[in-house]
Amino acid sequence: MTSFTQIAPLLEGQAIEVPSWAYGNSGTRFKVFGSPGTPRTVEEKVADAATVHRFTGLAPAVSLHIPWDLVDDYTALRAYAGELGVSIGTINSNTFQDDDYKLGALTHVDRKVRQKAIDHHFECIDVMNATGSRDLKIWLAEGSNYPGQGDIRGRQDRLAQSLQTIYARLSDDQRLVLEYKFFEPAFYHTDVPDWGTSYTQVAALGDRAMVCLDTGHHAPGTNVEFIVAQLLRLGKLGSFDFNSRFYADDDLIVGAADPFQLFRIIFEVIRGGGYAPSNPDSEVAFMLDQCHNIEDKIPGQIRSVLNVQEMTARALLVDRDALTAAQESGDVLGANGIFMDAFYTDVRPDLAAWRETRGLPADPMRAYAESGYQQQIEADRVGGTQAGWN
Numbered sequence: 001m002t003s004f005t006q007i008a009p010l011l012e013g014q015a016i017e018v019p020s021w022a023y024g025n026s027g028t029r030f031k032v033f034g035s036p037g038t039p040r041t042v043e044e045k046v047a048d049a050a051t052v053h054r055f056t057g058l059a060p061a062v063s064l065h066i067p068w069d070l071v072d073d074y075t076a077l078r079a080y081a082g083e084l085g086v087s088i089g090t091i092n093s094n095t096f097q098d099d100d101y102k103l104g105a106l107t108h109v110d111r112k113v114r115q116k117a118i119d120h121h122f123e124c125i126d127v128m129n130a131t132g133s134r135d136l137k138i139w140l141a142e143g144s145n146y147p148g149q150g151d152i153r154g155r156q157d158r159l160a161q162s163l164q165t166i167y168a169r170l171s172d173d174q175r176l177v178l179e180y181k182f183f184e185p186a187f188y189h190t191d192v193p194d195w196g197t198s199y200t201q202v203a204a205l206g207d208r209a210m211v212c213l214d215t216g217h218h219a220p221g222t223n224v225e226f227i228v229a230q231l232l233r234l235g236k237l238g239s240f241d242f243n244s245r246f247y248a249d250d251d252l253i254v255g256a257a258d259p260f261q262l263f264r265i266i267f268e269v270i271r272g273g274g275y276a277p278s279n280p281d282s283e284v285a286f287m288l289d290q291c292h293n294i295e296d297k298i299p300g301q302i303r304s305v306l307n308v309q310e311m312t313a314r315a316l317l318v319d320r321d322a323l324t325a326a327q328e329s330g331d332v333l334g335a336n337g338i339f340m341d342a343f344y345t346d347v348r349p350d351l352a353a354w355r356e357t358r359g360l361p362a363d364p365m366r367a368y369a370e371s372g373y374q375q376q377i378e379a380d381r382v383g384g385t386q387a388g389w390n
Ligand code: AOS
Pocket: 021, 065, 092, 139, 179, 181, 214, 241, 249, 289
């Protein structure tokens, strides 16, 4: 098997974007629990994201959500993030919290409503121009609840037109990533339910339009790594929203419920040239899309990026030459054994030692717990309105 020393250089430069909303209060449809120390401002969210990076070296960018992260001066926010050692990453639009969008936004039958949703995306692009963000991420809550309720074909046509107008506004170094989700909040049909629909829509736009794969947005049992392989093969995998699901779109800590699935996904990313440290041409963005409803948010994010790093190290350990030889000679169980040997390798002691050589804490979870940061924010962030979903 490949050794840790051989793969260590490829861990260098791994970058996972963290979402601003992970630091705010969140919950289920039933209850949002507040917690001490929750940010009241966008700056406080950025400070928490920068803390995750300081303890792990893995999270150099924070992804924002408009309008949850509206500020007057994005140039100043960009500078503030820079002072804390992070940059502003992907900008996420929101077409799911306005009364006008009850029956759709980019797909709505009313041209005025569609234009309002397009204008919102123009506003997001203005933000990107100020923050230096590369990616505009679009997730649409659109669809219908009852057969016959909407013209599902007409909605696709309107979506294509709206996306084209938004795409035309991007500059040459910006990208549009279109996320798919198989159901929810619409339950009968969803306008972008699967990778095929997202692919079809972005392929019609151009080279700078790509698919965003949220790991939680598939039916149970879906072979997600196959979708990864397929999109990379087509040159259309733009980004990941990493999280973990158990029943639906649970937005839990990535790698928590099924670390083996995360390993298989990352193996295909590396195999397909989507892992930047081993392929500098890759532009696949690794992002988290998570909420921490009952656990502390900053440790939740630290655990998440460490899980991704851990499964990346294990996936890099797969002896690819031996695997190919076994595959080509039809050695079914031999190939499976090579794959599993890497998965079952506990890389945690090696990673801890490696972190120390990089000036990082061997155990970022413990270092954070002992740092006093949590106590400090709980003492300082009193009064004001805690950040949340709106
Ligand atoms: C929603 O289900 C999606 O996963 C999104 O990526 C959404 O944009 C994100 O949760 C923040 O709005």
